[in-house]
Amino acid sequence: MATPSPTPSEHSEPPEVGIQGGGQELPICPLCKNREATGFSYCTFCCNACKMFFRRTLQKEIITQDRSLERFEKCIQAGMNYIPTENLLDVKNKKYLSAFITNLKYLEEHRQSQLRGCYYIGNPTVDEIAQLEGPIEFIKRPESFPMFLLDWVFITGMVSLNYLKQFTHAHLLNNSDRAHLLKHTFLDFSVFTDAMRVYQQKQDRTTVQPVLAGVPQEFLNGLRCRLAGRIEELKVTKEEFSLLTLVLFCNPALPNISDAGQVILNTYRQIYRHALFQHCLINYELDGPARLNDLLSIYHIIIQTRHDLLNLFTYKSDFFRAL
Numbered sequence: 615m616a617t618p619s620p621t622p623s624e625h626s627e628p629p630e631v632g633i634q635g636g637g638q639e640l641p642i643c644p645l646c647k648n649r650e651a652t653g654f655s656y657c658t659f660c661c662n663a664c665k666m667f668f669r670r671t672l673q674k675e676i677i678t679q680d681r682s683l684e685r686f687e688k689c690i691q692a693g694m695n696y697i698p699t700e701n702l703l704d705v706k707n708k709k710y711l712s713a714f715i716t717n718l719k720y721l722e723e724h725r726q727s728q729l730r731g732c733y734y735i736g737n738p739t740v741d742e743i744a745q746l747e748g749p750i751e752f753i754k755r756p757e758s759f760p761m762f763l764l765d766w767v768f769i770t771g772m773v774s775l776n777y778l779k780q781f782t783h784a785h786l787l788n789n790s791d792r793a794h795l796l797k798h799t800f801l802d803f804s805v806f807t808d809a810m811r812v813y814q815q816k817q818d819r820t821t822v823q824p825v826l827a828g829v830p831q832e833f834l835n836g837l838r839c840r841l842a843g844r845i846e847e848l849k850v851t852k853e854e855f856s857l858l859t860l861v862l863f864c865n866p867a868l869p870n871i872s873d874a875g876q877v878i879l880n881t882y883r884q885i886y887r888h889a890l891f892q893h894c895l896i897n898y899e900l901d902g903p904a905r906l907n908d909l910l911s912i913y914h915i916i917i918q919t920r921h922d923l924l925n926l927f928t929y930k931s932d933f934f935r936a937l
């Protein structure tokens with residue numbers, strides 16, 4: 615991959631990295647499998663037609679045709695994502711923000727379906743995952759597949775890593791910075807997603823499935839209740855959750871990140887923060903700034919919850935000990 619600029623382009627697309635020339639034959643696009651891949655667009659190596667299809671679909675927001683949905687899901691599975699870099703402070707221009715939110719909605723659905731129905735054979739380190747070019751390849755989990763406590767902890771961690779590594783800011787980092795970013799965020803992200811799931815299931819009145827089967831439910835609920843309680847109190851929406859995740863976990867202040875890495879993370883955190891702020895202003899008008907602060911305040915509860923959970927699991931999990 616060529617060294618990309620840490621500053622986002624003036625256009626609303628992430629910067630593209632073309633293939634080196636030299637008369638080499640271009641590889642086939644992994645999405646449609648019938649055209650030549652022309653470059654790196656929306657964080658994925660693909661052909662021009664797939665790139666255009668992804669952009670057009672995001673602008674539509676609702677996908678009505680089955681064939682289009684199937685093709686769009688392939689884009690999502692490949693980790694395609696769009697980050698707007700303009701007009702995020704203009705509340706009258708919602709076009710870019712709404713395409714961004716539509717993209718995040720599908721990425722989140724994909725994350726949840728991986729958690730519900732996938733497994734991974736192997737035990738890679740975070741450094742190895744950080745060096746992977748594309749998404750982690752999961753396998754479908756048969757319904758009868760036995761899942762014990764550590765299996766749930768493991769698959770939750772792997773799915774979180776896969777989610778966090780797909781965004782533009784992670785692609786722009788060098789391998790070492792990307793590994794540090796993932797190591798320092800995937801547990802916090804997992805804790806946040808777990809609490810959000812508990813809150814959403816309560817709202818939907820469905821049965822809460824214990825993700826950490828094998829641990830007394832009362833004990834887990836005690837750990838979760840602070841964070842899930844705050845999420846419930848604020849009635850955090852799915853859109854806010856996805857945008858907030860990007861703000862919180864694109865963190866330039868993490869340890870061991872290089873100067874260049876800090877510039878990238880800082881630049882993208884600003885973009886995500888503007889997007890979340892615009893979303894708050896659109897939905898809360900004058901109370902938008904207060905809403906943004908309330909949402910950002912969730913971070914310290916996530917950290918506290920992760921500390922408590924780590925104290926519980928460190929002594930029995932090789933997964934954590936390996937980090």
Ligand SMILES: [Zn+2]
Pocket residue numbers: 643644645646647648649660661662663664665
């Ligand atoms: Zn294609």
